[in-house]
Amino acid sequence: MSHHSINVSDVGFAYPDGTVALDGVSFDVGHGESIALVGANGAGKSTLLMHLTGFLMPTRGSVRVGDAPVTKGTLSDLRKTVGMVFQDPDDQLFMPSVREDVAFGPMNLGLPAEDIDGRVRAALERVNAAHLADRPPYRLSGGEKRAVAIATVLAMSPSILIMDEPSSALDPYARRKLIELLGTFEHTKIVATHDLDLALDLCERTIVMRSGTITADGPTREIFADEELLAASRLEKPFRMQTCPVCGSASR
Amino acid sequence: MPSLEEGLYDLGRLDRLAYGGTAVHRLDPRAKVITTLVFLVCVVSFGKYEVVAMLPFVLYPVVMAAEAALPLGFLLRKLVAVAPFAVLVGIFNPLLDREAVFQLGTFAVSGGWVSFVSILTRFFLTTIAALVLIATTSFSGVCVGLERMGVPDVLVTQLLFLYRYIFVLGEETMRMARARALRSFGGKGMGLSVYGQILGHLLLRTYARATRIYRAMLSRGFDGRVRVLRALDFTLRDAVHVFGWCAAFVVFRLYNVPVLLGRLVTGLIS
Numbered sequence: 347m348s349h350h351s352i353n354v355s356d357v358g359f360a361y362p363d364g365t366v367a368l369d370g371v372s373f374d375v376g377h378g379e380s381i382a383l384v385g386a387n388g389a390g391k392s393t394l395l396m397h398l399t400g401f402l403m404p405t406r407g408s409v410r411v412g413d414a415p416v417t418k419g420t421l422s423d424l425r426k427t428v429g430m431v432f433q434d435p436d437d438q439l440f441m442p443s444v445r446e447d448v449a450f451g452p453m454n455l456g457l458p459a460e461d462i463d464g465r466v467r468a469a470l471e472r473v474n475a476a477h478l479a480d481r482p483p484y485r486l487s488g489g490e491k492r493a494v495a496i497a498t499v500l501a502m503s504p505s506i507l508i509m510d511e512p513s514s515a516l517d518p519y520a521r522r523k524l525i526e527l528l529g530t531f532e533h534t535k536i537v538a539t540h541d542l543d544l545a546l547d548l549c550e551r552t553i554v555m556r557s558g559t560i561t562a563d564g565p566t567r568e569i570f571a572d573e574e575l576l577a578a579s580r581l582e583k584p585f586r587m588q589t590c591p592v593c594g595s596a597s598r
Numbered sequence: 599m600p601s602l603e604e605g606l607y608d609l610g611r612l613d614r615l616a617y618g619g620t621a622v623h624r625l626d627p628r629a630k631v632i633t634t635l636v637f638l639v640c641v642v643s644f645g646k647y648e649v650v651a652m653l654p655f656v657l658y659p660v661v662m663a664a665e666a667a668l669p670l671g672f673l674l675r676k677l678v679a680v681a682p683f684a685v686l687v688g689i690f691n692p693l694l695d696r697e698a699v700f701q702l703g704t705f706a707v708s709g710g711w712v713s714f715v716s717i718l719t720r721f722f723l724t725t726i727a728a729l730v731l732i733a734t735t736s737f738s739g740v741c742v743g744l745e746r747m748g749v750p751d752v753l754v755t756q757l758l759f760l761y762r763y764i765f766v767l768g769e770e771t772m773r774m775a776r777a778r779a780l781r782s783f784g785g786k787g788m789g790l791s792v793y794g795q796i797l798g799h800l801l802l803r804t805y806a807r808a809t810r811i812y813r814a815m816l817s818r819g820f821d822g823r824v825r826v827l828r829a830l831d832f833t834l835r836d837a838v839h840v841f842g843w844c845a846a847f848v849v850f851r852l853y854n855v856p857v858l859l860g861r862l863v864t865g866l867i868s
Contacts, residue, residue, distance in 0.1 A: 401813050422819070430817045436766050437810040442738030442758060446826060454819030482613070482738075484765045502818060 349412045349427060350377040350505040350534040352398065358406035359393060367393040368404070369558040375534060382545035382566060383538040385555035386580035391538040394555070395508055398536065399430050411506070426455065429504030429533075433511045435491035439483035444475070444494050447483060451502040469501035470494075473527060489520030496527070507533040513541045542570060542584040554579050602775070606768045608676065612729070615668055616736030622666040627735045627743030629836035633658075634731045636844045640851040641723050647699065647712045651854040652719050658843060659726040666734045673729050677722065684721035688714040737761045742826050755824045766807075771800060 352375040359368040367390050375381060383391050396402040397409050400421045409416040412427050432438045441447035448466045457465070470476045473493040478486060486494065492512065499507065512528070513521045525547050528535070539545055545552055545566055552569045554562040556579050562569050569575065570584055582588075589595060616623070622630075641655055663670055695710035731740065738758060745754040774796050812820075849855070 399813075399817055401816070425817050425819055428817075430814075432810065432814050434810070437807060438814040440759065440762055440811055440815070441824075441826075442736075442741075442762065450815075450820075450825075451818035453825040454821060480617075484762065485610075498818065 351375060351412065352506065352534070352536075353410040354394075354397070354407070355410075356407035357394075357397060357404040357409060359397065359402060359404050367558050368397070370407070371555075371558070371560055372407075373553060373560065373563055375536065378532060378534055379551060380535040380549045381537070382542075382549035382552040383536060383555065384540070384542065384545060384552060384579070384581060389555040389579075390558040391555055392510060393558075395430070395510055395536070395538055398506075398508055399428055400424050426502065427504060428506045428508060429499035429502055431496055431499050431507070431509040431512060433514060435483075435488075435495040438495045438498060439491060442482055443479070444470070444481055444483060444486075445479040447494065448479075448498050448501045451498060455502065465501045465503075469497040472500055473497045474523075487520075488515055489517065489523070492516060492520070492524060493527070505533060507531060507535045509535070509537045509539075511539055511541075512537060513539065513544050542581065543586055546570065546584045546586060554581070556580075602768060602772055606765060606772075609764070611672070612676075612733050613736060615666075615733040616739065618666060618734070620666045620734075622662055622734050625734075625839055626830055626832045626836040627739040628747055628830065628832060629839050630731055630735050631740060631743045631747070632840050633843045634727050636847050637727050638724055640847045641720055641727075643851070644716070644720070646716060647709060649712065649716050649719055650856050651850070652716075652723065654850045654855045655723050655847070657846075659723070659730045662730045662734065663726075666730070668730065668733050673726060673733070676729060677725055680725060681718075681721070684718055687721075688717035691717070742830065745826060746830055751823060758824070763807075767800070767804065770803060771796075774800065 354374075355372045357368055357371045358366070360366045371390075371394060383394065385391055393402065397404060397416070398411065400416050403416070403418075411424055414420045414423065416424055439447050441450055445466055448469055449462050452462045452465050466479075467476065470479055473496050475490060475493045475497055478490055478494060483491065483494065496512075509528075513524055516524060521541075521544070525544055528537075528548055535548070537545065537549060549566050551564065552562075552566040553560055554569060554575065561579060562572070562575055570587055573583065576582060637655065637658055641652060644652055662668075663673065691714045692708060692710035695713060696708045698706035699709045699712055700707055735743070738761065741754050741757050741761075744757075745751065778792060778796065
């Protein structure tokens with residue numbers, strides 16, 4: 347099995363208070379695939395992401411990332427393989443300056459100082475944020491924060507990128523830039539989102555979740571064309587697949 | 599009483615001052631921290647009735663602020679904002695200590711008034727020195743300096759996080775206060791109990807955020823130690839800064855410079 351693959355089989359999880367968040371979730375992700383994870387609030391998307399990063403352990407079933415099962419013993423390897431971009435960049439940017447924040451991961455990997463410098467620069471350039479290096483994170487705009495948060499993860503050179511609501515709270519321009527940026531990544535990607543247009547742009551495959559189970563898993567276009575399924579999952583067709591309110595024609 | 603918003607804004611402004619590029623800004627943080635520490639120790643170790651001998655110390659913050667092009671008006675306003683604390687500490691001295699120590703014309707000045715002025719002078723000197731340190735070094739710079747000087751990692755990390763999230767927490771508090779104000783129509787709303795609720799809520803949110811931050815740290819390989827990437831270079835220039843100023847402080851502390859100067863001048867005249 348490749349480094350970049352994920353295998354989730356029959357995973358169930360209940361929070362300590364008894365709330366069942368996942369109930370028999372199974373899917374496979376192959377090398378380089380880009381997957382959108384969609385569903386209503388509380389469908390279990392975030393809980394599932396927490397399993398892929400080893401913050402939660404399944405009460406039933408198993409999760410494998412790369413060649414190894416996710417267990418307490420494999421966590422440190424797992425975290426080198428999987429990079430997670432959190433929903434709120436303020437949670438992810440905790441160091442006094444952007445440069446130090448991006449360097450945080452590579453320094454924990456124990457890399458020599460010259461390598462760290464190079465990685466930080468490359469990661470920041472990748473997200474077009476090289477000019478922000480010396481700024482403190484709390485002085486950045488929402489779009490800049492998001493870009494830097496992605497850079498902090500890229501600097502670790504992960505094989506798999508996991509993102510929770512990457513386009514939330516961004517203005518349309520920043521969102522467009524983000525989509526363009528993510529489109530250039532060759533990592534295996536899993537994106538949890540309510541932004542179905544973003545899913546349409548970035549992900550060839552979509553997994554739909556409802557109350558802790560997977561209700562559909564297939565090509566993004568087919569899934570978004572299934573209005574019955576979307577309605578049952580509290581979703582709506584992406585705007586681009588809806589008819590134009592002025593001329594009445596569908597854009598594509 | 600300045601509002602929370604103004605407080606946050608001023609904190610931000612103080613922080614931005616630290617991005618200057620003057621010679622003072624470029625000094626090694628350790629040099630500035632050590633010099634400021636020696637300054638503080640010298641100032642607070644003066645006797646309780648001493649005022650005049652402390653005056654030469656004002657040289658240090660003034661010279662530093664001038665060289666770093668800090669807006670003195672802003673720093674002085676910050677001083678005034680915290681001055682009530684110092685006044686409160688000293689205000690009872692004139693009442694408790696009424697023994698006359700010297701005559702000013704026909705007025706007998708009591709020891710209480712002298713010690714009150716002494717407290718205010720100390721407050722002024724120590725606070726402005728601290729403000730100048732932060733405004734030329736930045737809070738995180740001071741933290742890095744402390745870490746390199748052997749201050750325990752745990753403490754430095756706490757300070758760094760405190761400073762990083764004071765803005766986030768402040769804004770969160772502000773939003774909640776606004777949400778309350780919008781629905782209380784200028785009145786007290788439901789009074790004090792609501793503030794209790796708000797505080798409790800903030801605590802819970804802080805706890806949730808701390809969990810998320812910790813997860814973000816773990817997912818980037820955090821192993822209990824925050825490593826700071828910042829090469830510090832203690833050069834000859836820094837050494838000169840430390841030794842020059844510290845020598846001056848010791849001289850100011852051991853000899854009453856204004857009195858000596860006074861004698862010298864009167865000696866020259868007569």
